[in-house]
Amino acid sequence: MSTSPRKRKVSTADDPKAIARAIRSDTARGYQAAREEYSEALAQALSRASPAANPPWEEYQERDGVYAPDAKPDCKSIGTIIKHYGLRGIKCYWALEYEKKCAVLNGLNSILDLSDGSGNGQKHVLLDEWDFLQSIFAHDLKIEKFDQAVSNDMKNLAKLTRKDKAAGYKSSRMSELNAVDNELSSAFCIYADIIKLLSTRDNPMNRVKEMTEYDTIVKIWSPVFETLFRDTHVVLKWGESKLQTDEVRVPAGPEDHIFFKVDLRLILNHRGTEHTLAIVEVARYFQDSKIRHDHSKLLIESKLVLDNMLRHGCSPGDACVPSLQLCGLRGDFLVLQLEEDGLYVAAPVACLRFPSGVHRLWGLEEMLTTLRAFKSSVTQNLELLETCINETRNSFGKKFSRREPSPRPASITWQRPTWWPDHKKRRLRPPSLEVIFGKN
DSSP: OOOOOOOOOOOGGGOHHHHHHHHHHHHHHHHHHHHHHHHHHHHHHHHTOOGGGOOGGGGOOOSOOOOOTTOOTTOOOHHHHHHHHHHHHGGGGGGSOHHHHHHHHHHHTTEEETTOOOTTSHHHHSTTTHHHHHHHSOOOOOOOOOOHHHHHHHHHHHHHHHHOHHHHHHHHHHHHHTOSSHHHHHHHHHHHHHHHHHHSTTOGGGGGGGOOHHHIIIIIIHHHHHHHTTTSSOEEEEEEEEEEOOSTTOOSSGGGOOEEEEEEEEEEEETTEEEEEEEEEEESSOOHHHHHHHHHHHHHHHHHHHHHHHHTTOOTTTOOEEEEEEETTEEEEEEEEEEETTEEEEEEEEEEEOOSSGGGGGGHHHHHHHHHHHHHHHHHHHHHHHHHHHHHHTSSTTTTTOOOOOOOHHHHHTOOOOOOOBTTTTBOOOOOHHHHTTOO
């Protein structure tokens, strides 16, 4: 009786693939531990810096005048704190974690980011003042819900579509045709388009992980925004169009001009000149470094849009720039406003989520409500900016070679420069202290 040979059990030590995996795992853990140890040592070194060194920026104070309720007479203002933190961190910028890099960037761009509550962001520097700041700088955008009758129609559509996709699609198209105004018509049109997308054989939701960034834009979000703004004069410009930085810092040469590539710019085209009203950034999936980078980039781009509106005479109290950060099927709605002299504040408004299937259509009403609020903010900016531009253009100044009507003083003196490091060349060239603190 012959017996089959026993299979030799391969130990981990004899398996090359297992050895390679173990090496990679040990290397990754060692790298992470070394990075954390270096960051901690760096933070301790910064905290041990002697006041006797008296860095030059300690003599500069921001003019925002925002203090905590229990602040002592010799305390720094909020604008001063975030800028001093940015100037302190610029020396070790490339070694910082993503959250701290964002805090440095925001501080040097005079932005207080209340949408980031992470432990290593600006909240780390303003922990005691955080709740107070959120209470005084909360956004005042109204997110109006749909009427009860419309809300009931959408809930019934979701139930019907779960049972019969074709019937749900037909009913949503009928609701679009019977809508009492353009806004409701657009909402039901988006509803119908999403049902159609989720009903196709090549449903992109079945391969979200394999989708590229352009797949996310073209197949998911582009139809939504095109329909949302179809009844307005807002122009949608897709495909990484360029947004140039302001000229406050006076670049040393052509290579110092920074151009931000934006996934979607919402534009007012006034007599052939494009004026950006809002910004949308799109990523295909959630990756911490990508999300952090896009978040900082989005806020600084919004600052450029806001500065342009202020230079055309818009009041800081009226100008409020909306923005959306989209990652896959999720989105974050933010607003940026110049609240005080030298202090821009970014505040969160709402989150939104694109339905991943017909069984998630119950959340579509909330997404449409948020998008309607975003649209309202964009169209308000269009009307405001168009009015301010026309006021200047229709003056007698040009006709009789006299000085043009100037914007409100706060629109000019409250502004601060924009700064963005050269990540490719790893070059840091922030503006001078006089420019950063508005002393020039």
